[in-house]
Amino acid sequence: MEKKVVMQIIKRIGKCVRKILFYSPFDKEQIAGLDENVKETNKNLFQNVNWCNEGGHEEMKISSPMEIWKYLPGTNCGKCGEKTCLAFASLLIEREKNLKECPPLFEPKYAEKGKKLAELLAPEVREVEIGIGDKARKIGGEDVMYRHERTFFNRTALVYDVWDTMKEEELRARVREITDWQKFYVGEFLKVDAIAVRSVSGEAKTFADCVKLAAEETDFPLVLCSFNAKVIEEGLKEVSDRKPLIYAADKDTWKEFLGFAKKYKVPVALFSPDLDMLNSLAVTFSSAGVEGIVLDPGTYPAGKGLKETFSRFVRIRRAGIIEGNKGLAYPLMSVPMSAWMDNDGDKAENALESSYWEAIIADLFIIKYADIMILHSIEPHSLIPERTLAANIYTDPRRPVSVEPGLREVGNPTEKSPLFVTTNFALTYYTVESDISSNKIDSYLMVVDSEGIGVESAVAGGQLNAENFKDALESFRVEDKVKHKTLVIPGLAARLSGETEDVTGWTVLVGPRDSGRIPGWMEKNWPPEGVA
Template identity: 45%
Template sequence: MSGTGSMPEQKRKKSIREISPIDVYKSLPKTNCRECGEANCMAFATRLVNGELVLNDCPPILTDGNSKSYDTLSTLLAPPVRAVEIGTGEYRMTIGGKYVLQRHEFTYHNPTPIALDVHDLMPEEELLERVRHIEEFSYNYIGRKLVLNAIAVRSCSNDPKTFRSAVRKIAGISHYPLILCALDPEVMEAGLLEAGDRRPLIYAATESTWKEMAELSLTYNAPLVVFAPGDLGLLRSLVKTLREYGVTDLVLDPGTFAEEGLSDTITSFTAIRAGACRNFDDLFGYPLLGVPLTVWTGEEISDDVLKWREAITASMLLSRYADLLIMHSMDGWVLLPQLIWRFNIYTDPRKPVSVESGVKTFGRPNPESPVLITTNYALTFFTVESDIKAANLDCYLVVVDTGGLSVESAVAGRYFTADSIAHALKTYNVPALVSHTTLIIPGLAARLSGEAEEATGWQILVGPKDSSGIPQFLRERWPPEPA
């Protein structure tokens, strides 16, 4: 069997990049009803193709009379990598749903969830404490709360009663999506008896257990992992067999091999995703599961080295198409790089991360308090905000809409100019907030000082290049000398 060769069941379809708004518009109701929030159906079609809206945002097409058009557009817009849902309720997570191989081609959808493991031989107190830590783990990154997403329950006992007991305890205290990990179908069924209504991910179907695991997947309407470590031909064969058996929600695990096997792992992940997105190989068009946890099953060396290996493996898998990760270490220095890297990969490359423009108030400013100005690039704003709050400053911060560009880039691109500064002061009625007319601009925008004074009529002070210098700058330069 070949891993990615041309197979009869492979279908060619249009890439999302080749679909034009006209292709979509032809099948829309063409009522221009604006129920989607857009001015007309063509505007909706454009945003649909750009991945900014989904088909269900069009209420008229959801009616019975438009069911044929809905089916046509669903097929036209379906991603090469299917989306699979795990869990229920507000914690439900969607994996897969990818349209392209490279991020610059089109926005990546459905950020990779990160699951942490527990196992059924852990003492109850330790088990529950670890679940609590998983749920409470969070980090604020440029205004976004980064969290872990799921719990992987592993059967180390290989005993149905022990596994069922562990799953019962976890399901009783956590609403997080569950991944049930047991290669024995009897053990898996025991876990599903406790969490089957939670739509857990079943891990996993192998060459010898595919039929029993498929029956469980169909019985509990739960997605199923297909596990064929190091053998892409077998993986394709199992997917085809399971689909013919009736299982549609599948996740692929080609095996995660650390250290010497890591290059082969990345090659396999890349081949599968390239097959789906470039060759439209339908049997590889499913989400990919990476398991950095496997570094802990190798040689016995220091925990710190294993944690480092796990962090490296997870980062590489995030970069190379993993749609779901199962990890072990709870150390911040292992997890935070993955959460931040995930956030950056899954931002829209066409839209810089930005914050709302306007005037932000810090502390308890009065009419004599300083007024600073910056751009609305999220990283810039939250860095400035952090430094201001850390120093307990009372001031106003004017945030200018620069399209999400940083100060230096916005100045170079003429988005942060003397005119935009003057416009912001007027638009946000800054003169009504203070009794003075002195504005502090970023040091990286120093060259705008003269033009800004002419455009605004305000005295311009050039602040530090780094916002960490704002407290000292204000101590030394505020209030300013009369102009």
């Protein structure tokens, strides 16, 4: 049998032990310096409490592309695909480009600058990737405590569970259901992110079989869950090339997990509700060269425990972002699934209640700093709000609220097609547009300037009124395209119908209160007399 052992280091150790050959994922410096470095690292990591200004507002490390530009070659070579280094700099800030896309930066003469730039651009919270290929998910990488300070970047990854005591068919079906789930929202389909495989049996082989089946059925990233190191390793062997997250090292098992993380090069979750211990584990792993670290400070499902859980999440993130405690600046994991145990969710009559409480905990920690969470209910009433909330909180608040007012064509409208009216609030517009187009209704959609406010609020607040309907009809020259002079206004703007008829001279029809009901409304109301 052939064996390969790469001899990286041979080192003398005293007199008695001659020489030891070993293979190690450590590099030389780390080995040589580990012990000496521990104290120093520790000091650097934890006495680095800095600039916590009043109000907890974080000072941005970088505020303008100019600051970045200073460190770029400045040759405008175009290799990154941008015309100028300055353009590239602004995309770097927005994380739409990364440093690797600037090859000259890796030439020796720019090495110093490149290094500095990498430091400046590194997010406050480490970014960790789980899974491979298209479905790989980055978590963490956050820079701010409040989304309005900039934006949150990597949406909380929502992970739904399967377990190793499921029957094969049941398991396959559940994995597929999680993988295939989707919901349309503002121009795209929302999906969930990953699958957690739990070891309920406690048997390594059973777990490994389950992991294998799950992996066959989905290309989603996997989270392997057991506190038993042997069980984890058996599962890990099946899918180590898929870069799963292993859960979880705790105060008793961390050595084994540290070994797995290094050997299989997979990210690892560390669990401890005791924050001194959690901090210690994180520093130990990081000092040993593990980069993919996720922290689980524990999610108590109710009462005082939940209150303290909330406190732990906020304080850990504060330590990482505001106080620069690099030892805890890692993605956080929450487990809203714990709600099922507290509510005796295994009894069918408690399932709905459990799923509600799970969603409530998910809500709290989607907002307050969980970068990944494990959930159990895959009922639509859970998936829809959980995923929608994550989308909302992680939407870039600097993105415009409104779309351009104007007359849009949906499908292939003719002069006899209906003319719908909506506001220029982006969300309203996209919703109405998709409802009309996905139901293949050829029509015109007149987008009125409501100052970016939705229909109901704009009617109440006066930003949507008969006068701006009139302005819109005139400025978009709607009469040139629509000959029937009939306007369909949103049901929520019904109270404007009379005045609009008076002011515009057009016939006003009141549409449904929700644009999802336009197809049904069309059957009853279109074409009106005189239009056919």
